[in-house]
Structure formats: structure tokens, C-alpha cells
Amino acid sequence: DVKVTQSSRYLVKRTGEKVFLECVQDMDHENMFWYRQDPGLGLRLIYFSYDVKMKEKGDIPEGYSVSREKKERFSLILESASTNQTSMYLCASSLPSPSGKDTQYFGPGTRLTVL
Amino acid sequence: GQQVMQIPQYQHVQEGEDFTTYCNSSTTLSNxxxxxQRPGGHPVFLIQxxxxxxxxxxxxxxxxxxxxKKNSSLHITATQTTxxxxxxxxxxxxxxxxxxxGDGTTLTVKP
Structure with missing residues (x-):
């Protein structure tokens, strides 16, 4: 079974803090993704990575950065958290699309509240 | 812009009624x-x-x-609360x- 884990289920931070959200997958997947999910807005892609040290901006990268130093780990960084970044953050991983699939496996999510 | 559109956004049905959600793309899809996603859970793959x-x-x-290969649908027959x-x-x-x-379709089922 593919397992994607996220460092925290719930997190409360203050405005201006630097926030790290960690994601680890155990299936040797090349692709990893960070989404945020807000009511009525579906899944919005923040960043994705298709290899170690490689990253690409998704639809809403502003205010975020990412780090992928090891294949199994993909970190999302909020350099200076703001209240509008209060959201559910979901990490996912998949095999690359040349495999014909891109079936994404999601972690349980981190609900971040910025006060 | 968004290339995969999904409708409806919400659907409320009585238990036993059918349900359909539609997905449309402006370009041809490989798959x-x-x-x-259950309430409080994370998205789980169903099918390709x-x-x-x-x-x-x-x-x-x-x-x-x-x-x-530009559109798809999911139809549930005789919905249940699950x-x-x-x-x-x-x-x-x-x-x-x-x-x-897509943005997803949220289904609620009234017992």
C-alpha cells in the first residue's frame, strides 16, 4: 500500500511566522504535489516536483516555496504566514505520466490556522 | 486557465435516487x-x-x-448515505x- 504521510494534522501559527509543512511518501514516486483546499474552491495546485531538486509552480504559488532535497520528501514553506493562508493543505505523490497513469495518492492533510 | 470543468458543484438527493457528475475538458485527454473524498478525509483514487x-x-x-476523450461522467445508481x-x-x-x-461535485444524501 502506498503511504503518504504529513507531519501534522492540525497546526496553529501566528501571522508572520515561518511555517514548514512536511510530506513523505514511501513508494519511490517521482512526482510530488502540494494542494490547498478551501470550501467551494476544489483542489488548487500550489507547487509540484517531478524529481529531486526540481520544482514547478502550480496555479497559486504566491506566498509559498518548496524544497525537495530527497526523493521521498517534499516540503512546503510559508515564509511569512498570513491569515489568508488558513486552509487545508494536501500533499500527493504519483508516478510520472509516461507510465500512463499519474494516479495521485494523497496524504491525510494538514489543517493550518493562521491567527 | 482551468482546463477541466466539473458540474454540478453541489447535488442533494434523496436516498435511492440516482446521481451523475460530469467532467469536461477543452482539450483531448490521455486519461x-x-x-x-469523504467528509473530513482526503481524496482517494477510484478508477482510471x-x-x-x-x-x-x-x-x-x-x-x-x-x-x-474530452468528457467523462460518473453515475451512481440508487444512492446510499455511504x-x-x-x-x-x-x-x-x-x-x-x-x-x-476539476473543482469537484459534493454529494449529500438525505435518508
């Missing part, structure tokens, strides 16, 4: 996948469709991929490195 006109069934769920959740489609555009998710 389409469907996911289900690859071939033009493909139809797959999982118990009361029927998935279809259009002939032009069907509640948000259903997402995700289309893999030809030559794209990743899938694009």
Missing part, C-alpha cells in the same frame, strides 16, 4: 481519473479511464469516457506532466 468510449463499473458506480462526499475528476492532458483536477 481521466476519478477520486472520492484511458480508451475512447470506455465504460467501467464498480457496483453501483458507472464511469464513462467520451468518444472524443455515497456522501466530494467526487473529483482529474484529466491528464496529452503531453502534460501531471493531471488537472
Amino acid at each position: 481521466i481519473q476519478w477520486y472520492k 479511464l484511458v480508451k475512447s468510449g470506455e465504460v467501467k463499473k464498480q457496483k453501483r458506480l458507472t464511469f464513462q469516457f467520451g468518444e472524443a 455515497d456522501v462526499g466530494t467526487y473529483f475528476c482529474a484529466g491528464l492532458l496529452t503531453n502534460a506532466g501531471k493531471s488537472t483536477f
Whole structure:
């Protein structure tokens, strides 16, 4: 079974803090993704990575950065958290699309509240 | 802009009624996948469709991929309260490195 884990289920931070959200997958997947999910807005892609040290901006990268130093780990960084970044953050991983699939496996999510 | 559109956004049904959600792309898809997210949970993969006109069934769920590979549907027959959740489609555009998710359809079922 593919397992994607996220460092925290719930997190409360203050405005201006630097926030790290960690994601680890155990299936040797090349692709990893960070989404945020807000009511009525579906899944919005923040960043994705298709290899170690490689990253690409998704639809809403502003205010975020990412780090992928090891294949199994993909970190999302909020350099200076703001209240509008209060959201559910979901990490996912998949095999690359040349495999014909891109079936994404999601972690349980981190609900971040910025006060 | 968004290339995979999903409708409706919300659907409320009485238990036993049928339910359908539709997914449309402006461009041809290599494949389409469907996911289900239970309330409080995370999206879980249900199925993938690859071939033009493909139809797959999982118990009361029927998935279809259009002939032009630009649209897809998920139909649930005789809904049950266990069907509640948000259903997402995700289309893999030809030559794209990743899938694009629709906004999801949230289904509520009244017992």
C-alpha cells in the first residue's frame, strides 16, 4: 500500500511566522504535489516536483516555496504566514505520466490556522 | 486557465435516487481519473479511464469516457448515505506532466 504521510494534522501559527509543512511518501514516486483546499474552491495546485531538486509552480504559488532535497520528501514553506493562508493543505505523490497513469495518492492533510 | 470543468458543484438527493457528475475538458485527454473524498478525509483514487468510449463499473458506480476523450461522467445508481462526499475528476492532458483536477461535485444524501 502506498503511504503518504504529513507531519501534522492540525497546526496553529501566528501571522508572520515561518511555517514548514512536511510530506513523505514511501513508494519511490517521482512526482510530488502540494494542494490547498478551501470550501467551494476544489483542489488548487500550489507547487509540484517531478524529481529531486526540481520544482514547478502550480496555479497559486504566491506566498509559498518548496524544497525537495530527497526523493521521498517534499516540503512546503510559508515564509511569512498570513491569515489568508488558513486552509487545508494536501500533499500527493504519483508516478510520472509516461507510465500512463499519474494516479495521485494523497496524504491525510494538514489543517493550518493562521491567527 | 482551468482546463477541466466539473458540474454540478453541489447535488442533494434523496436516498435511492440516482446521481451523475460530469467532467469536461477543452482539450483531448490521455486519461481521466476519478477520486472520492469523504467528509473530513482526503481524496482517494477510484478508477482510471484511458480508451475512447470506455465504460467501467464498480457496483453501483458507472464511469464513462467520451468518444472524443474530452468528457467523462460518473453515475451512481440508487444512492446510499455511504455515497456522501466530494467526487473529483482529474484529466491528464496529452503531453502534460501531471493531471488537472476539476473543482469537484459534493454529494449529500438525505435518508
